[in-house]
Amino acid sequence: MNTATTAGLLGKLAIMVRSQLQSLNCSVADTLDLIGEWWTMLIILEAFLGTRRFDDFQRNLGIARNILSTRLRKLCDGGIFRREPIHDGARRHEYRLTEMGLDLLPAVVALMQWGDHWLRDDQAPLVILDRETQQPIPRINVRAADGRELNIKQLLATPGPGATDETRERLKLLAEKLTNHQSRT
Amino acid sequence: MNTATTAGLLGKLAIMVRSQLQSLNCSVADTLDLIGEWWTMLIILEAFLGTRRFDDFQRNLGIARNILSTRLRKLCDGGIFRREPIHDGARRHEYRLTEMGLDLLPAVVALMQWGDHWLRDDQAPLVILDRETQQPIPRINVRAADGRELNIKQLLATPGPGATDETRERLKLLAEKLTNHQSRT
Numbered sequence: 001m002n003t004a005t006t007a008g009l010l011g012k013l014a015i016m017v018r019s020q021l022q023s024l025n026c027s028v029a030d031t032l033d034l035i036g037e038w039w040t041m042l043i044i045l046e047a048f049l050g051t052r053r054f055d056d057f058q059r060n061l062g063i064a065r066n067i068l069s070t071r072l073r074k075l076c077d078g079g080i081f082r083r084e085p086i087h088d089g090a091r092r093h094e095y096r097l098t099e100m101g102l103d104l105l106p107a108v109v110a111l112m113q114w115g116d117h118w119l120r121d122d123q124a125p126l127v128i129l130d131r132e133t134q135q136p137i138p139r140i141n142v143r144a145a146d147g148r149e150l151n152i153k154q155l156l157a158t159p160g161p162g163a164t165d166e167t168r169e170r171l172k173l174l175a176e177k178l179t180n181h182q183s184r185t
Numbered sequence: 186m187n188t189a190t191t192a193g194l195l196g197k198l199a200i201m202v203r204s205q206l207q208s209l210n211c212s213v214a215d216t217l218d219l220i221g222e223w224w225t226m227l228i229i230l231e232a233f234l235g236t237r238r239f240d241d242f243q244r245n246l247g248i249a250r251n252i253l254s255t256r257l258r259k260l261c262d263g264g265i266f267r268r269e270p271i272h273d274g275a276r277r278h279e280y281r282l283t284e285m286g287l288d289l290l291p292a293v294v295a296l297m298q299w300g301d302h303w304l305r306d307d308q309a310p311l312v313i314l315d316r317e318t319q320q321p322i323p324r325i326n327v328r329a330a331d332g333r334e335l336n337i338k339q340l341l342a343t344p345g346p347g348a349t350d351e352t353r354e355r356l357k358l359l360a361e362k363l364t365n366h367q368s369r370t
Binding site for chain 2: 048116118134155167
């Protein structure tokens, strides 16, 4: 079975898994629904590195042309890339990250830094520098408004404006469980 | 076809796509190889919210038991979760995030914030508060060592200690292309 067939089947079968995700009332599920395919995040990383042309994405990622084509179409439809003529009236196009796509930078960098540390023993293939100081950027962290680094125990999940009754109920149960657990220990 | 069959086929077919990823010398590819499956990031998010028991993961995510079981085993093998007896000598277990798993917090929060903003018009189902101030945490950003927020144009990708010759060559080509592009515009 070649990669094209594999990808086609993956796509069809994935619809059944994905339909479950949509019922979860969760932004992480929505996000994975749009960008949570193996190749997609790598295409976005490649674009952050400066790649714009179909043939360059194809060669650099070693991805089959039809898979790349499908993924780029989905990313354009989803608003993450825009397709622009290389010059006026040209038939060839470039793929450029939109504002929405560029805004994935913190997530991509966080995933990369995590992989560098935990999967590669800090032997990073790529190091990201601050152009101004030429120093590596520090680890991305969750911070408070005043800049303090926060770990999971310093955070609290509460229902937001988009919470369904189910989300509210679940957060209430989790909070109660946490309180019981803390009072027992 | 039920979800279990779907998941089994997805898993088998995915191996062929995944084998390509491993040749990419890229920490994002490595990371996606470990956590880049639809359900995996959601299981991790659920754990961050406080879920520890198999039955709770199963009910809260609405995931089939065999899929959940496979994913949790992979996550334990990969070092992201550890399996602990609920009390001494108990047959039942809890799944707890390890230090490696907890360190995914910035990536999970970055994906959630992106989804809240771009896919839900800022109508977040979940809002994460700083426990101390009870204020929502701000957007996670890429920052310089001195705290300045950095966008993609203020960053520079250079070969790191784990770079292969191919990575070096590609970064050199990208840098040249960027310089040519800037001198033309």
